[in-house]
Amino acid sequence: MSKSKELIMQKVQRFGGAMFTPVLLFSFFGIMVALSILCKNPDIVGGIAAKGTLWYDFWFIVEKGAWTVFNQMPLLFAIALPIGLAQKNHARASMETFVIYIVFNYYISAMLTLWGPLFGVDYTREAASGSGLAMIANIKTLDIGMLGAIFIAAISVYLHNKLFDVNLPDFLGVFKGSSLVVIAGFFIMLPIAYIFCLFWPHVQMGIASLQEFLKVSGVFGVWLYTFLERILIPTGLHHFIYTPFIFGPAVVDGGIKQYFFQHLNSFATSAHSLKEMFPQGGFALHGSSKMFGSVGIALAMYATAKPAKRKAIAGLLIPATLTALLCGITEPLEFTFLFVAPLLFAVHALLAATLAAVSYAFGVVGDFGGGLIENAVLNWIPLFKYHASTYITQFVIGFIFTGIYFVVFRFLIVHFDFKTPGRSDDETTDRLYTRADYKLKGISDNAGLDERDRKAAAFLAALGGKDNIEEVTNCATRLRVTVKNDKLVQDVKAFTTAGAHGLVHNGKAIQVIVGLSVSQLRERFEALLTAEPDGRKEAMQRNQQF
Structure with a gap:
């Protein structure tokens, strides 16, 4: 079974x-x-x-x-x-x-x-x-x-x-x-x-x-939707939550994104409440935690890191936080604490849902599924003239929740002594979350390969080698691999040492958290699966061409 x-x-x-x-x-x-x-x-x-x-x-x-x-x-x-x-x-x-x-x-x-x-x-x-x-x-x-x-x-x-x-x-x-x-x-x-x-x-x-x-489900409906969208991220099943809403007919024909664009001009020239004109927009507030929550999380991890390690930890947290804040890709940040403190991720999902629900209760709606850049172009810039009060309210609520995130995360990390980055006594563990070392046992002599080639080779070895790979695909930030024997898959340390942000290991279904370069890395990974023993030389030649 x-x-x-x-x-x-x-x-x-x-x-x-x-x-x-x-x-x-x-x-x-x-x-x-x-x-x-x-x-x-x-x-x-x-x-x-x-x-x-x-x-x-x-x-x-x-x-x-x-x-x-x-x-x-x-x-x-x-x-x-x-x-x-x-x-x-x-x-x-x-x-x-x-x-x-x-x-x-x-x-x-x-x-x-x-x-x-x-x-x-x-x-x-x-x-x-x-x-x-x-x-x-x-x-x-x-x-x-x-x-x-x-x-x-x-x-x-x-x-x-x-x-x-x-x-x-x-x-x-x-x-x-x-x-x-x-x-x-x-x-x-x-x-x-x-x-x-x-x-x-x-x-x-x-x-x-x-x-x-769903239109009449109100604040609770928005809370439940956002909670499920966040809490299912580690499993990769969150796509099944937001896709029917954002791109499908769950709350409006054609999906929220298409409907919002089609009516953007009328929203931009009307002083009526956005919530009255577009109540379905509450189901597209799941990006609020990306803008406001990610900053509070990063500050909490930085504040609780050992003083001697804060400079190194800042080097990890700043790019991960900027990726979440500007682009809306939160996994590099979330997976820095998910595996050492799953409770923090559950709290994150609860706070993200509450942030979206409170924002909706105060009249905030729109297409806020992405990061700062996308949200500015799609919402704030075209709609600010007639809906300035709505967005000022959004930022006030958001900054309050940034503070709540910081206080709650800092308390939990200290109280339970979670070994988030910068708090471990093991120097090797801290290096799991940096990009300083891409060595892996059995992978050497990689001079001349770019970062993605090295990672692909390291991940393949950590997954048990090419003979252990059955299927390969990817989403926005994850390399998804089905292996034949999951006992041959090494632990998370092998992957994070090689440059991954984390690992999801569900039996034979493996997800390597790579980041935004995952599609290029997958291409190299698949090339290694079909390459001859001297495939590394071929990869070097390809790298020189680019």
Whole structure:
């Protein structure tokens, strides 16, 4: 039974990590949408933004391009998911999924054209929010959103993993590989499209009811959502919490992020309360702890470190805190204390949820899922003119919670004598959290390799070598590996000595906390899995090319 649970956890974590692949694009495109709207607003930039001016025309064009990932979000998820889920030939898996997903939508379009009333769907309506219909790659189809796209992509990847390497007779050779996968998908999508036409309209009614319930759940709903989003970070399952809210239909059609951008201009020119206009925005306050809580946590760890070690600890905490504060990536900071003091992480989740709930109670809403840079461009700059009091309130509450974080963390660290960075008597332990030493037993003579090459080699050795690796993928900051024998995996010290921020070890599902360079490190890690014994020389040559 335990093995079955372990296998399920491996699959769920891998799936959650794969979902994050397209999410990495949203910060940049979101900033560009907000910046375009800001630069087209005459109240902010003056008469230069009037319609017909070259300035207005330029930003109008930029804005259209910036909407790409939000207007094509289901298609993006369908194409991106195979990158994380396919066991091999990821590019071909993405192509296959694209074709199968388009076939699926054409089937639905044809069925609704012929039998729309039978399914309870008015196919003559315009594909707009609330209609139950959507335009996908210029196909008028059911609005199954990101969730439906993920489901179809999962089926396609399953077919790819099962059929891509099937060997057919020579006279059928043209149907091998990707062709066989797409052929299977072509026929399988036929009944699946019919099932969606039959049941999805009822699912849409259920989603509408859920949206209404969450709207009236108020402060408690915001608290519970934020708590779950934080507390599940160590497991990697937090993607399943925020994704349906931010990018899916949990509280508003199209997701909070898309809805907020679509209405940003009206929010920016209205003096009505933001909470009245956008009550769903309370479910996007989970980034508040990234801005305010991370500073209090870092100050508490610095204050409780031994005086002789504070300079070294500052070198660790400052970049980790800035990463959380500016970029909204908290794992480098959180994983400096998670494994030595899990209680602190539980307290962090409670405080983060309370910060979001209190902010919402005082009228703070918006798209605050990221760091300082993203939040400024998406919220404060375009909306400050009419909503200054809301944001002043947000900062007052935030700074109060920075103080609360500091006091609570400092008390707990001292009271329980948690061995957070800088408090250990073991000099080697303190070096776990620095970048001064990338040596690992069995890894030597790495001169000429860049930092990511050295880390990849060290992590591979600590994971038991290439023969112990079954699957590899990544999310925003973690290298996710499924191993064959988890007893061969070394303890957290081996990984942090090599430059990792921490390790999550759930049976055969291993997560190495790397940081924002994880996608480049994964490429090198996978290259080592297929390299010849002298693969290190090849890595050196690649490094010299760049």
